[in-house]
Every structure is written in C-alpha cells, then in structure tokens.
Amino acid sequence: MGDNTPAPLAQEESFVGSIDQGTTSTRFLIFNKDGEPVASHQIEFKQFYPQPGWHEHDPTEIIESVNQCIEGAVKAFEQQGHSARSIKAVGITNQRETTVVWDKQTGEPLYNAIVWTDTRHQNLVRKLKARLGAEQLQALCGLPLSTYPSVGKLLWMIENVKEVSAAYEAGNLCFGTVDAWLVYKLNGGPKKNIFVSDPSNASRTMFMNIHTLKYDESLLDFFRFDMNKLNLPEIVRSSHPTAYGKLTTGILSGVSIAGCLGDQSAALVGQKGFSPGRAKNTYGTGCFLLYNVGDKPVISTNGLLTTVAYDFDGKPQYALEGSIAVAGSSIKFLQNNFGFIEGSSQISTLAATVPDNGGVTFVTAFSGLFAPYWMDDARGTIFGITAYTQKGHVARATLEATCFQTKAILDSMQKDSGHALAELAVDGGMTNSDLCMQTQADLIGIPVERPRMLETTALGAAIAAGFAVGVWETFDELKNVNTTGVTTFTPKIDADERNKKFARWEKAVKMCKGWAED
Ligand SMILES: Nc1ncnc2c1ncn2[C@@H]1O[C@H](COP(=O)(O)OP(=O)(O)O)[C@@H](O)[C@H]1O
Ligand SMILES: O=P(O)(O)OC[C@H](O)CO
Known part of the structure; x- marks a missing residue:
C-alpha cells in the first residue's frame, strides 16, 4: 500500500433519538445501539387546573418543549464529540388519551389539550352509559365507558367550545392524541399535513376497533359523530420508515420520525x-x-x-x-x-x-x-x-x-x-x-x-424507530439491553x-x- 492511500473511514456509530412527551414533563434522549442513553434534556411544562376536576395543557407549549429538549440533548451529545448526523431516526412516545383539537386550515389549536386525568365530562359520560349499546362497546374497542378515553373529552369540546363546534360544522376539526399532534406539527403542520397515529394510541380513543385496528363505524355512530365533519388521523404501524415524516426545523431537521408508541406501550417494549x-x-x-x-x-x-x-x-x-x-x-x-x-x-x-x-x-x-x-x-x-x-x-x-x-x-x-x-x-x-x-x-x-436504567419508556420509542431504519433488526439483538444492575x-x-x-x-x-x- 502506497503512502497516499487514505486511511479507511471509521464506521460511524448509529444512535436513535426519542421524544418522551409525558404528563408532567417532556424529554429527549439519545440512545446508542446498546440501548444506553448517552445524552438527554428534560423540561417540566405548565399544568392548568382551571376548575376542580379540570386538567389542561397548552398544545403549543408542548411543541416548544419538544423542540427545546431536542436542541438541549443534541448539544450535549455534540459536546461529547458525536455528530448529530449519527442520529439515524427519532421515535415518539407520549401521554395517551390527552385530546388535542386543531383547525385543518391553519394547523393551530382550537382549545387547550384536555388531559387524560380530566373529569369535567363526568355527566356526559353518565348519559353515554345509559345509551342503548353502551354495554357492547368494550368488546369492540377494549375500553369501558369512563372519563378516561379521548372520546368524552372531544364530545365535551364540541358541545362547549364555540370555536371547536364551528370548526366541526365546517368540516375543519382535526382531532388527535398527543402523538398525532406532535407528528403533524414537527412535520410543519398544514403544509405537509402528515396526520397519523399508531394503534397503541388510537386504541385509547374508543374510535378504533381493537380487532381490525381500523376506525369502526358502529363506534362512531354510537357517539353520533358525523364523519364528514370530523378529521381523524390515519392509523399506521408503530414502526415505519416514512409514514411519520421528518423533523422539519431545528438541529435535527431532515431526520425521520420512524417510531410512535403510547408511553405505556413504549415502557413494555423498553422492558x-x-x-x-x-x-x-x-x-x-x-x-x-x-x-x-x-x-x-x-x-x-x-x-x-x-x-x-x-x-x-x-x-x-x-x-x-x-x-x-x-x-x-x-x-x-x-x-x-x-x-x-x-x-x-x-x-x-x-x-x-x-x-x-x-x-x-x-x-x-x-x-x-x-x-x-x-x-x-x-x-x-x-x-x-x-x-x-x-x-x-x-x-x-x-x-x-x-x-x-x-x-x-x-x-x-x-x-x-x-x-x-x-x-x-x-x-x-x-x-x-x-x-x-x-x-x-x-x-x-x-x-x-x-432495572438500573429507568428511562424504559423513551427506550421503547427508540426501539420502535430503530427497527424501522435498521439500527436493530431482531428482538434478539436487544437481549442484553439494561439487564445488569x-x-x-x-x-x-x-x-x-x-x-x-x-x-x-x-x-x-x-x-x-x-x-x-x-
Ligand atoms: N425519588 C422519587 N421518589 C418518589 N417519587 C418520585 C421520585 N422522583 C420522581 N418521582 C415521581 O415520579 C413522577 C414522574 O415520573 P415520570 O416517570 O417522569 O413521569 P411522567 O412520564 O408521567 O412525566 C413524578 O410525579 C414524581 O412525583
Ligand atoms: O404520564 P404518564 O407516564 O403517567 O402516562 C400517562 C398515560 O399514558 C395515561 O394513559
């Protein structure tokens, strides 16, 4: 070999990012192939309790917290000598059931997000329980009627918030759980209109048939939704190289969002x-x-x-x-x-x-x-x-x-x-x-x-994304992750x-x- 032969390039290690949007805080973690977090950033955001039993989040603040966490974690990652280019994909995991509504044309929220813990619609749920067919819902969607799933929160907004009911009447109302909202906004909102959700999140709404993983007409009829007026996210697999689009701004602009799981599903995967x-x-x-x-x-x-x-x-x-x-x-x-x-x-x-x-x-x-x-x-x-x-x-x-x-x-x-x-x-x-x-x-x-490493929720979303882009290919490759200590x-x-x-x-x-x- 002559003196001028370039040295072979060192194989760049692959990393996967994970957005963990929980009820009280947002974090972004970056995992290596061994499932170890190498950098992270976390922000607590504001909880609104406007009346007894009410609990809200500001959907815009949630997006801002995600962007800030990505910036913070990637900066820490780069300070360790890594390159942001080695982050091959990003996964999303999120608080489930929390209900976000936005305008299809502007992409802006029409009300604060109603959080999964909220009970303002307790009476509405009692009336639904008395409706003919209520007993059959659980066999179809896996959930009994209660204040917990998204549906009651959405019905309450349509009944009580005039901007929401006006958007619904005009066919402009978009409903999503937090995953759908994040994917939509991180992709740039109405311009790209990436409007999707994964089955672990969609199964928390009471709209999805648990057997077919599709929206079920009989469920939507029971709740008396007019499907010409309500826009629901398309349900796609939890691990997908293209369906969730890409980050469009910030330090990771262009990186694919390739995994999406409700936080409890993500923790099961992370474990x-x-x-x-x-x-x-x-x-x-x-x-x-x-x-x-x-x-x-x-x-x-x-x-x-x-x-x-x-x-x-x-x-x-x-x-x-x-x-x-x-x-x-x-x-x-x-x-x-x-x-x-x-x-x-x-x-x-x-x-x-x-x-x-x-x-x-x-x-x-x-x-x-x-x-x-x-x-x-x-x-x-x-x-x-x-x-x-x-x-x-x-x-x-x-x-x-x-x-x-x-x-x-x-x-x-x-x-x-x-x-x-x-x-x-x-x-x-x-x-x-x-x-x-x-x-x-x-x-x-x-x-x-x-386990020693408690960030299993974030790890689960990273695994979902990593599978989609080939960072990991089999469950077996994960068998030693987080097993010591x-x-x-x-x-x-x-x-x-x-x-x-x-x-x-x-x-x-x-x-x-x-x-x-x-
Ligand atoms: N050392 C500790 N002992 C007991 N509880 C704790 C401790 N540290 C954090 N917590 C509790 O853990 C909760 C946050 O857990 P986390 O898994 O981050 O939740 P989330 O994803 O819902 O934001 C907080 O409500 C806090 O009260
Ligand atoms: O914020 P967590 O981690 O308690 O999780 C919230 C759940 O997803 C609600 O169903």
Whole structure:
C-alpha cells in the first residue's frame, strides 16, 4: 500500500433519538445501539387546573418543549464529540388519551389539550352509559365507558367550545392524541399535513376497533359523530420508515420520525416485554400495568382494559392493562398543595420518619378511581386521622395507595389471564423510592425488579424507530439491553399481614364511593 492511500473511514456509530412527551414533563434522549442513553434534556411544562376536576395543557407549549429538549440533548451529545448526523431516526412516545383539537386550515389549536386525568365530562359520560349499546362497546374497542378515553373529552369540546363546534360544522376539526399532534406539527403542520397515529394510541380513543385496528363505524355512530365533519388521523404501524415524516426545523431537521408508541406501550417494549406473559408496571404521573397477552385481544371481565401493545410489522401484539390515575402526581400533590416536601425525592425520607402508616389510609381518587374499580364518583379521601397523625403517616399512606391499587390490578390480571406473575418488572420516576418499592413487594407478595436504567419508556420509542431504519433488526439483538444492575425487592411480610392490610384498603375504597355523585 502506497503512502497516499487514505486511511479507511471509521464506521460511524448509529444512535436513535426519542421524544418522551409525558404528563408532567417532556424529554429527549439519545440512545446508542446498546440501548444506553448517552445524552438527554428534560423540561417540566405548565399544568392548568382551571376548575376542580379540570386538567389542561397548552398544545403549543408542548411543541416548544419538544423542540427545546431536542436542541438541549443534541448539544450535549455534540459536546461529547458525536455528530448529530449519527442520529439515524427519532421515535415518539407520549401521554395517551390527552385530546388535542386543531383547525385543518391553519394547523393551530382550537382549545387547550384536555388531559387524560380530566373529569369535567363526568355527566356526559353518565348519559353515554345509559345509551342503548353502551354495554357492547368494550368488546369492540377494549375500553369501558369512563372519563378516561379521548372520546368524552372531544364530545365535551364540541358541545362547549364555540370555536371547536364551528370548526366541526365546517368540516375543519382535526382531532388527535398527543402523538398525532406532535407528528403533524414537527412535520410543519398544514403544509405537509402528515396526520397519523399508531394503534397503541388510537386504541385509547374508543374510535378504533381493537380487532381490525381500523376506525369502526358502529363506534362512531354510537357517539353520533358525523364523519364528514370530523378529521381523524390515519392509523399506521408503530414502526415505519416514512409514514411519520421528518423533523422539519431545528438541529435535527431532515431526520425521520420512524417510531410512535403510547408511553405505556413504549415502557413494555423498553422492558422487552415481547412475549405473552411478560408484564411491566410504570410509576409515572399515573401508574400502568401492562401484561402481554399475545396476538389476540383478551377482553377483561375483571375491570382491566384491552389495548394494543405495539404493531411493528402488521402483526399487532395486545396487552391487558390496569390503569391507576394517580401515582407520582400524589407525591407532587403533597409537595405543591400541602407543602410537606420540597421535591419528590424527599418523600421516602418523610415516610421513613415513622415506622408505619399509623392507621392512615389515603384513597388518592383525585380523578375518581380507575382500574379495577372504575368509580367516577369517588374523590380523594384520607381515613384514620387522629391526634397522633404526623406528616410521615400521610406520606406512607400516599405511597401505599399506588401499591394497593397495583395489588388489586394484579388480582384482576390473574383472574383474566389465569396466570400469576412470578415477579413484577417496574420503572418510572416513583420507582426511585426504595421505600415505595419495598412496600410494593410486601403488598403483592412477589419480588419487584427495578432495572438500573429507568428511562424504559423513551427506550421503547427508540426501539420502535430503530427497527424501522435498521439500527436493530431482531428482538434478539436487544437481549442484553439494561439487564445488569437490577435491584430486587423481596416481600418481607407474611400473607396474613398482607391480607389484613389489603382488606383495610378495600374498606376505604368502598367508603369513598358516591362522594361526587351529582
Ligand atoms: N425519588 C422519587 N421518589 C418518589 N417519587 C418520585 C421520585 N422522583 C420522581 N418521582 C415521581 O415520579 C413522577 C414522574 O415520573 P415520570 O416517570 O417522569 O413521569 P411522567 O412520564 O408521567 O412525566 C413524578 O410525579 C414524581 O412525583
Ligand atoms: O404520564 P404518564 O407516564 O403517567 O402516562 C400517562 C398515560 O399514558 C395515561 O394513559
């Protein structure tokens, strides 16, 4: 070889970006092929609670937060000596059910996003429940009628917001969950008009048939929508090289958006819950247990939901889901509304100031109770307060509330699937609390396994995008991702004590029913 022969170019490593648009914060993470996050940026955005039971986000602020997170993470990535060019694709994962409406012509939002936790449409939902055919909905779409899915939020807006009803009458109303809104705006809005959603998100609206993964006329008829007036996003696979378009502005302009998953589906993927019988529980703002049931939907008879886990290749995988509306948000509540702590990470220290809950039970039913109870007329209730009660007791009872609901969900899951979990894989912000995870193991009587890297939701979206562009090609390539450094919490109380504690919780749940009856 002569002296002038150029040295071979080093093979550029491939990375995948992930937009994780959660209920309380937005983040952007960049993963390498080993599934390790190498750079990230996170921003908390504003929560609007204009009236009791109402919860809104500003859709424009959400887009801005995404763009800022991308800029922040990519700058950190470049400072490590990497090139933005090595980011091969971007995945999106998002809070589900949250409902965004915008004008087809201008691409601008017509109202604040109504967040999944919102209960303003409780009466509207009660009327829908009384309508002929209401009982048949769950078998078709996997969800029972409640304030939780998108449909009630959209109906409320059409009935109550004149800009929304005018756009609907003119055929200009676009409805989307947060994924659809992000994809539409990140692609430049009406100019490109990329208006799509993935089945794991669409299965949270009550518009999609869970068996066909298509919008179902009988569902839309039940809700009396006129399909000439309502624009719905096209449902495409969760992993797709072109359907989600490209980022059009900023430091990653031109990079493909190639994956899209609702955040709970993404966490199941990030925990590599690819085979039937695998489950995960994610403790974020809310808490959601997903159990992979394979390629056929299982309709619950025990208070669980049926959802699309993911659809990477036209062969959708399904999950049974237990949804808890209030988890990490109860800790934020103790911080922001009661001033008990200055940050979420202090909750364990406060709870550890006392040896037990001192007889206090806190049913954190701020938005009613979701799975498996589905009590829209319950509200947050603290039982057992005496002159003995300290802040630490309330802190413990707050953590226990999510753990008890998880226990109730696991019981239902066992009844629906005929299978008991041997251990529970967990992730999400609240799992940072060792005390909470030990409590969880005690209350369910099986080990709780917390991975070292907790950003499994973002990882799941990166996996969906990475599959679409060939960064990964088989599930097998992911088998070593995030397997070292797992912390296992083993139960330390016996079945008798566990059952007594749970019976007390169930008594409290019964007692808070009916509070918000009218
Ligand atoms: N050290 C901690 N101990 C207990 N809870 C925590 C801790 N750190 C964060 N959290 C809780 O985790 C939640 C955020 O989790 P995250 O997974 O980021 O949720 P989301 O995706 O919904 O924004 C917050 O509501 C917060 O109260
Ligand atoms: O914000 P999270 O992570 O609690 O997730 C919100 C869920 O997607 C709501 O269904």
